[in-house]
Amino acid sequence: MNEIMNPDLLSGIWDSDVYGFIESERERILLPIIRTQLQYALVNEHILSFFQKIRFDPDHLTSLAQVPWIPVTMFKEFDLATVPYEQIVKILRSSGTTGQMTSKIPLDKITISNQNKSLSRILAHYLGPKRMTFIVVDHPGINSPANEFSARTAGVRGLSLYARKIVYLLKEEDGVLQVNPDVLVEMNEIASGSPVYIFGFTWIIWSVFLPYLMEHSLRFRFPHATLFHGGGWKKLQDLSVGKEEFAHEIEKSLGIQSRKTIDFYGMAEQTGIIFPDCEYGYKHVPSCANIIIRDIQTLKPCGVGERGLIEVMSVLQTSYYGQALLTEDTGRIVGLDGCPCGRRGIYFEFLHRVERAELRGCGDTFRVKDD
Amino acid sequence: MTDGIIVYAAGCNSEEQFIDSFSSVVQQLEQSREKLFNYPDDVVLELFSRFGKEILQDPNLIGIPGLPYLSLWLRRDNLQSLFSVNFGKKSHDGKSQHIDKRTRMICVPRGVVCHWIAGNIPLLGFFSFVLASIGKNASILKIDPSVSEIFCLLLRKLKQVSVFHDGVTYTGSILSDSASLVSFSGKNSSFSSAFSRVADCRVVYGSEEAVSAISRLPCQAHADTIIYGPKYSFAIFDSEMVCSANFSSMLEGLARDIVYFNQAACSSPHTIFFEKSPVSLRVIGEKLRLALDTLPDRLFTPLDEGTALAVINTRGRYALDITKDILLSDDLKWTICINDNFSLEEPVQGRCVFLKEVSDIRDVLPLITRKVQTVGLGLGESKREEYIRELAYRGVDRVMIPGTMHEYTQPWDGMLGAGRMVRWIAVRDG
Numbered sequence: 001m002n003e004i005m006n007p008d009l010l011s012g013i014w015d016s017d018v019y020g021f022i023e024s025e026r027e028r029i030l031l032p033i034i035r036t037q038l039q040y041a042l043v044n045e046h047i048l049s050f051f052q053k054i055r056f057d058p059d060h061l062t063s064l065a066q067v068p069w070i071p072v073t074m075f076k077e078f079d080l081a082t083v084p085y086e087q088i089v090k091i092l093r094s095s096g097t098t099g100q101m102t103s104k105i106p107l108d109k110i111t112i113s114n115q116n117k118s119l120s121r122i123l124a125h126y127l128g129p130k131r132m133t134f135i136v137v138d139h140p141g142i143n144s145p146a147n148e149f150s151a152r153t154a155g156v157r158g159l160s161l162y163a164r165k166i167v168y169l170l171k172e173e174d175g176v177l178q179v180n181p182d183v184l185v186e187m188n189e190i191a192s193g194s195p196v197y198i199f200g201f202t203w204i205i206w207s208v209f210l211p212y213l214m215e216h217s218l219r220f221r222f223p224h225a226t227l228f229h230g231g232g233w234k235k236l237q238d239l240s241v242g243k244e245e246f247a248h249e250i251e252k253s254l255g256i257q258s259r260k261t262i263d264f265y266g267m268a269e270q271t272g273i274i275f276p277d278c279e280y281g282y283k284h285v286p287s288c289a290n291i292i293i294r295d296i297q298t299l300k301p302c303g304v305g306e307r308g309l310i311e312v313m314s315v316l317q318t319s320y321y322g323q324a325l326l327t328e329d330t331g332r333i334v335g336l337d338g339c340p341c342g343r344r345g346i347y348f349e350f351l352h353r354v355e356r357a358e359l360r361g362c363g364d365t366f367r368v369k370d371d
Numbered sequence: 372m373t374d375g376i377i378v379y380a381a382g383c384n385s386e387e388q389f390i391d392s393f394s395s396v397v398q399q400l401e402q403s404r405e406k407l408f409n410y411p412d413d414v415v416l417e418l419f420s421r422f423g424k425e426i427l428q429d430p431n432l433i434g435i436p437g438l439p440y441l442s443l444w445l446r447r448d449n450l451q452s453l454f455s456v457n458f459g460k461k462s463h464d465g466k467s468q469h470i471d472k473r474t475r476m477i478c479v480p481r482g483v484v485c486h487w488i489a490g491n492i493p494l495l496g497f498f499s500f501v502l503a504s505i506g507k508n509a510s511i512l513k514i515d516p517s518v519s520e521i522f523c524l525l526l527r528k529l530k531q532v533s534v535f536h537d538g539v540t541y542t543g544s545i546l547s548d549s550a551s552l553v554s555f556s557g558k559n560s561s562f563s564s565a566f567s568r569v570a571d572c573r574v575v576y577g578s579e580e581a582v583s584a585i586s587r588l589p590c591q592a593h594a595d596t597i598i599y600g601p602k603y604s605f606a607i608f609d610s611e612m613v614c615s616a617n618f619s620s621m622l623e624g625l626a627r628d629i630v631y632f633n634q635a636a637c638s639s640p641h642t643i644f645f646e647k648s649p650v651s652l653r654v655i656g657e658k659l660r661l662a663l664d665t666l667p668d669r670l671f672t673p674l675d676e677g678t679a680l681a682v683i684n685t686r687g688r689y690a691l692d693i694t695k696d697i698l699l700s701d702d703l704k705w706t707i708c709i710n711d712n713f714s715l716e717e718p719v720q721g722r723c724v725f726l727k728e729v730s731d732i733r734d735v736l737p738l739i740t741r742k743v744q745t746v747g748l749g750l751g752e753s754k755r756e757e758y759i760r761e762l763a764y765r766g767v768d769r770v771m772i773p774g775t776m777h778e779y780t781q782p783w784d785g786m787l788g789a790g791r792m793v794r795w796i797a798v799r800d801g
Contacts, residue, residue, distance in 0.1 A: 046691040053690050053697055071687040078691050296679045298702040309683075328680055357677030357720070 019343035069324035075103035094268035108319035115272025134163030137200025203232025221255035278341040381523035382550035400509035457790035482571030490515035602637035602744030610648035611751030624774020626662035741766035
């Protein structure tokens with residue numbers, strides 16, 4: 001249990017630069033941490049059952065690739081807490097984008113603290129050391145504790161760690177998102193004031209915010225701002241809109257330099273780890289995490305350049321089994337340790353989410369429709 | 372898919388073209404089928420049989436999924452059996468079958484058969500075409516563009532074969548010229564309606580959604596519609612079989628049934644029931660694992676990504692659930708899920724099966740509906756006949772030995788499909 005887990009377990013992580021590991025160091029430093037965490041994870045009956053069925057013994061773990069991964073959707077069906085109930089201070093409920101059921105992610109104080117620490121360190125790499133005004137292209141309800149935790153909430157909460165002040169540009173009326181003109185009038189004042197950073201769901205920025213600005217012939221100047229955006233790429237891809245065109249439109253409407261429009265990849269189940277694009281368009285893996293791209297047929301780790309499912313590994317959580325989560329997203333490793341941006345370690349790119357199977361043909365569902 | 376009707380360069384069409392009406396295709400097919408009608412039945416069967424032999428020797432065709440089985444199915448003796456069971460003996464060629472002393476009946480083709488071919492089994496359309504052709508019908512096959520190349524190759528090959536019969540050389544062109552291959556979006560209601568309207572007989576393979584939509588399309592009043600809709604298959608073994616010396620070879624057959632077509636066929640088993648015996652379900656699972664592991668690698672074709680994801684999630688569910696058990700390969704070759712939920716599990720496909728124990732094989736009977744197609748039956752002789760009658764009464768269409776679940780038999784889905792594609796003409800002579 002984590003009350004006896006060594007609190008200094010992650011000291012090697014915090015002592016190093018967030019993108020300071022070369023790949024051989026990552027394996028050497030993360031492996032003993034994860035081995036210990038997996039031993040503690042056996043208190044969860046589901047994890048114990050899992051390890052027994054696949055005959056896995058954490059004591060015999062010799063590489064990060066051997067860590068038993070679970071599909072990220074399992075948080076919708078199982079209680080994967082690895083601490084006693086009384087230590088859980090918060091349960092994230094994430095609807096995600098792929099189904100109706102809600103993921104439940106139990107957090108204890110240590111996990112929350114680790115996640116916040118990690119996020120701050122990642123953001124500092126992209127925003128510098130000072131806190132700034134945080135402009136959110138979403139409605140205030142998205143961050144309300146009363147509402148369900150979605151991927152958008154995760155983004156807003158995570159990035160707000162760096163905020164001096166938060167401004168929400170949208171409002172929700174009858175379930176419809178629209179620009180809040182009352183807030184928009186403050187934008188020029190905000191632009192001329194302290195430095196800002198902006199966050200929004202990619203599809204919402206594209207389909208709600210930018211059309212409004214164009215329709216009302218509004219343009220702003222945020223030459224020093226950074227815009228983080230993520231999610232909803234499938235809809236943009238359906239419209240043949242790529243990262244470059246998106247960044248170009250942002251530059252036209254908000255005056256943000258294209259290189260400062262940063263797409264990032266992340267998920268509620270791995271809060272604390274986000275993967276923003278670097279200046280060269282690649283995503284880097286922070287020191288507390290690892291990425292393995294797995295071949296979708298063999299499930300073996302792919303080589304550099306090969307497309308496969310993204311597995312996100314993390315040592316941040318003590319309160320649930322998040323050490324190795326296999327996502328439904330595909331990506332490919334671009335290189336190891338050699339990105340021209342200077343960040344060390346694996347760098348990769350997100351490709352797209354795998355479309356769920358629809359049983360077709362003569363061998364489809366057994367269910368009989370009620371109608 | 373482009374928003375038009377693609378007619379592929381095969382069969383009666385020498386060049387690929389885009390059309391917006393089927394009239395020219397039907398016109399060509401009407402000419403071809405008149406010639407076909409005058410060919411002796413034996414020649415038709417012999418041409419297909421010759422084709423079946425030659426496809427395995429043609430380097431251009433190697434690698435087509437299911438080709439060895441197609442070749443086997445086109446054996447002359449099998450074709451003769453199919454012909455006899457569907458039409459009786461010598462019913463074509465103008466020769467009649469007598470009903471009584473004064474009345475006889477003649478079998479004639481329905482005309483142009485339009486086939487809506489599901490995309491899950493690459494060669495499905497070819498089997499359907501053969502059944503239509505032995506009844507001397509012309510065929511328009513609406514196929515998925517992904518299998519167009521395979522079909523074009525096969526029809527071109529068919530055109531090249533020849534047989535010598537009663538002093539005359541006949542070529543397969545008469546068969547290939549009586550077929551046309553088309554693709555268009557099923558969502559295009561105008562093309563779908565036009566396709567349906569030209570049919571003298573409609574043959575529909577597909578999911579519930581697909582067959583319902585196609586059934587509602589307008590058609591000629593005389594057109595018959597043959598529906599091969601969504602079906603579910605499973606297998607049952609009784610305790611006598613589980614404890615018999617044959618059990619391992621039965622499981623080897625079952626393993627092949629699971630792996631073929633990546634379990635996407637209507638005849639693919641998804642749930643396997645075992646009657647309670649001294650052998651535990653886990654041990655049976657281990658035996659099935661062995662059977663799956665010994666199958667040749669070439670049978671394990673890549674899963675589509677959505678199916679792979681469904682298998683991965685099912686594996687996660689069974690691995691984490693303390694009330695369930697699982698055996699799984701390191702890759703996605705096979706997945707054996709073990710649980711005691713008494714049900715027919717929803718198909719996951721992707722070579723993922725569900726093993727369950729029942730105290731008596733009769734317990735399974737109430738689960739059977741008209742949606743069950745094939746039951747792979749591993750039963751000792753003592754119970755077999757009575758059990759088959761029960762299965763049949765409750766809705767099962769086919770009862771097969773494990774290892775033969777996918778054999779394309781006639782009848783299929785409770786029907787003699789080729790027989791449905793002909794008309795019977797009554798003739799009173801005196």
